[in-house]
Amino acid sequence: MSIIDKLTAIQDTIPHYWPIGSFIHHNPLKGFEDMHFKDALAKAQSIFGGRVYMEPAYYLGLYDEGKIQLPCFEKNLLKMLxxxxxxxxxxxxxxxxxxxxxxxxxFRSYKKLKVAQLDMDLVRHLEVESLYNNKKAYVEKLLADMTLYEIHDAMFDTNEKEIIEKEIIEYISRFLDEAQATIHMDNRDLGMFNTFKIYEGMSYKGDAQSYVESALETLKIKDVEAYFLTHILKLHGWAGFIKYRSQDENYFSQKEHPSSLIDYLAIRLYFELKYTEKTKLNDFEKLDKYIEDNHAYACLKLLQNKGKLSGKYIDDMEEHKGYTKILEAYVGEEIRLDALQIQEVQNALPTLNATLTFLEIFIQVLRREEGFIWLKSLEDSYIYTYVDAFIQAPKPQEKPLSAATFCLDVRSETIRRKIEESGAYITFGAGGFLGIPIAFVEFDKAHELLLAPAIVKPQNIVFEVPLEDYHEYSTKNTMNKTSKKVLSDLKNNPYTPYIMVEAIGWIFSINLFGKTFFPKKTNAFFENLKAKKPKTTYTLDKLSKSTIEIYVRKLHIKIIKEKLNSVHIVLSEEEVEHLWKHLVFDARLTIELPEKILYALKVEYHISQEDYLIQKEKLSRVGFTLDEKVMYLENFLKMIGQVKDFPKFFTIVGHGSVSDNNPFESALDCGACGGSISLPNTRTLCMIGNNKEVRERLVQNGIDIAEEVRFIPALHITTTDEIKFYDTEVLDREEIVRFEQVKEDFSRASMEAREERMAFLPNTNSQEEMLIKSMDWSEPRPEWGLAGNMGVFAGPRSSAKNIAFNNRLFLHSYDWKIDNDNADILTRIFDGPLVVGEWINLEHYFATVDNRVYGAGSKVYHNVVSKVGVYNGNYSDLKIGLPSQSVLLEGKAYHEPVRLLTFMEAPLDKVGKAVENSIAKPFILNEWIRPIIIDKEAKKVYSYEYGEFIVIKELP
Amino acid sequence: MLINITLLFLFAGIPYYLLFEKTKMISHEKIFFLSVMLVLTGMYVAYSYPHEFGTPFVIVSLLSAVFSFYKASRTTNFYKFAYYLLFVNAPILILFSLEQSALYFIALILTLMGVYSIAKHYEKNYGSANYHSVTGVIVITPFVGGFLSIYLITLALYPPFPSALFFLHTIFVADISVLWYVVVLFIFFANFILAMRVMGKTVFGKPNGKIHYVDLTRGEKTVHFLIFILLFILTIWEFKEIFK
Structure with missing residues (x-):
């Protein structure tokens, strides 16, 4: 097995990490999804430490509140027993x-131990069982998860770990920097390890792999895989990001500055060798020998380092009492404490007529299983409660004036309910990106946003183009950008701050005091300064071959002219044309130009045949063919179950969040749209929906959209629950008047939704305060986001209508009667929304159960690093997961960690087909979510648990 | 001369704790009390018998302080820490007149009594006054963390706590010499480094999952609150002295 194979074998253990700019909710234990949930959690706990379930006291609190029902708890307990x-x-x-x-x-009390009468049989039994009897195994257990430099620190009270980790972070954060630093590291195009060699002045000629091999040899490592994992888990956030980059071949920074896990390991091992080479224990053989010669001392120092040694033994060590005696006393006391705990349990359970040794096993089993029992009982309790609500008779629906389809999110639940309460409206929920994956290029921006789940690669590019003159916008925007850049350069330059602080420092006080004391007015002031974007539309039609050629030629010519201008070379239009033909088609060059310029144009500016073909291929992906348009709209309508009786106005509502000074802002946007707002998807779909040709084709497919029906895109601001409508130009005068009523009702619904949501947001006593949260730069919790998410309901709206879920359920519209025998629609729901839902749910789960290990800690200490994430203070591991403010309130869990309760109203066989066909199959079968099937045809409710579908309720 | 030698001993100017530590004649807790009593006795004697210390006495006490600083930086036991701190600050009593230094030392002793009370709490609940494994107390036991932080900040000579004010005031009114610089700089940095070291090791950091943390009882809180009130009174007193 090669070094690379060994690294590959452990890399699934590394938690996933996406750059914070497009925060993608994800399951930190994604690499464990091929195991059953319970087993995976046990394994993760052994690797990462920390908690994987909440503390028993938390579940007991929920039990006291009535959220955990006693019958559910008893049933699960009995099954385990x-x-x-x-x-x-x-x-x-x-x-x-x-x-x-x-x-x-x-129960493990030193105070009680002093006076307790211990059962000596139990003590002897524990002594016999103690790992201490096997000296080698005892030491191995203490050494697990420790690098050589950490062991050295533990043995000799040195501080090498601090220095080494700091050096590693300093280098990798600079290498992986994505334009946050003012002064960039040179030679990054050589790759992470090659640049490192220059950075450290290493004379080593080989690559990272050979360096790692030689370092492992020098350190005399026996279990290479385990040592790799040990090293990688020291900074698992950074390792996760490097893994992400190296696995995404389209990640721009990775293409520019390649990095890999083997590079990262080489760097880590370099520092380990550098700082340990002159020490007494500079390889594992010497360490083994040292431990053999000084067993008691070594064990005590390792125990002390791990915080296991209580103070009195450390006192004794300070006074150099015999180390063997100290260690034996420590082990003896630990055994007595274990015995005391067991005896205390026996006293607390007087009815248990069993030996103490049986009790020990009994306690071990219960302690190991209790987290899962409580978790499942909590889930089951919610399942029974919600199933009862979903099986009520559907409420009759009058012919709606308008339908509103919301991009799927738990935060749309309240507003949907309020809209339906406000008049003749029906709402739908449709999976995140609305089933239309696009690469979107915003007006005035050069890069494309991938508006689809991270697992889907969009094939269609959509450009946003202005519909009106935008001269004023351009002027104002250029001015703003220039001012911002000048201020930023002055601030970040190493020399200018000395003068600029006094000269223009006061300018920053407008922001500082304004945002602190008058956030609303300051926000309005800065909004006024911003250039107003012109009205825009999207390029939805395919470009012809000749148009594509013209565009590529124009693009290249523009670049050539800019380059020539920068070096003050003036050529006529024909000459530039000749030059382009030479560069792209290798035509003979009739003009004289320095070789340097030609080289730069070809290599640095990519004016070459290869780029010509790439650009042509890219432009061929712009827009949609008619078939694609029909397919996307048809899929969308079938997915939500709306194929006939269309209301007059059919609004499709995307969602986005607004907050200030919040590096995690994209975590509040649409997770299924790559952490961006989903407005472009809704606008695209509405434009397609309003297309006459598309409607004509849909009639052939059995979907008749009357001519008078209008598709209107909208955006739901989740922080304030406001809904903004777009592209209303498609309405005529009479329609505008009718649509005003819709706008009014939606606005009232927004207000009522805010009122309801206010009760859950801390320090929010009025709607005004809620609105200010979106502009307050000191607000760590502008909204609760997806916290509280608990489940999915896929079924007709009529089954879930008027039920208050407090923004805890993803409500996906689905009508199994429209689905085909192969359950294609349900499969698509599983492949997109369910996968994203599982990521969101488990990210919240783990960030709540142990925010230190699986979350990002408090936002208060965060600093943005390299524009890829946040770390604590001025150096630390890259923080994975959600900050504590997203899931905790005053140190206690706000988010209730449960697996995604996935309610599906459909026949069992249809669900079975969808599971079989879906990419979500592994995590469904391994119970990372809780599938519940409401089969109204068979009059049964099924739950998938312990590897089978079991009937949990018979319907009347 | 005899009075000076006696006072050097009483003012903790020589590390007599070594004898007790070596022979284990009395416990660390008692060494602390003995040292405090001797310092207070010394202050009374010094008040009753006018005296003046020569440079050699200052140098001896400084050497003793440097040694005690080393010892304090090697221990994680609160009792030891408390009496080592007393010895680290001894040159103040030797270098400055009693009038200038008495209040500084009273504030120091009061603060160390607070540390001692915390040590008692640790000993009662964690089996020893050693804080090595008891990390992150501010998170789990906020009262212990809060009071300990106040004591350590006071020891680190942070204003507006009384030790810092006495120190500043003393500096303003003192006659300056090279030895003065050496002593003052040493005392300043030694106190700061030692207090911050403890702060980092037990007040902050990741709480130790292997320990069952216990916060202060009502009685303990009362004791610490009284110490805090006394320190507060001394602060006001010293403010008045500075602006007199």
């Missing part, structure tokens, strides 16, 4: 989980 043949002790097990376990740690 049967697996271990402990069912005879059900009452004691229940008592243990409810009364004893929450105070488990307090």
């Amino acid at each position: 049967k697996e271990y043949s402990f069912e005879a002790h059900e009452e004691e097990a229940k008592q243990f989980l409810m009364e004893v376990s929450p105070q488990w740690e307090s």
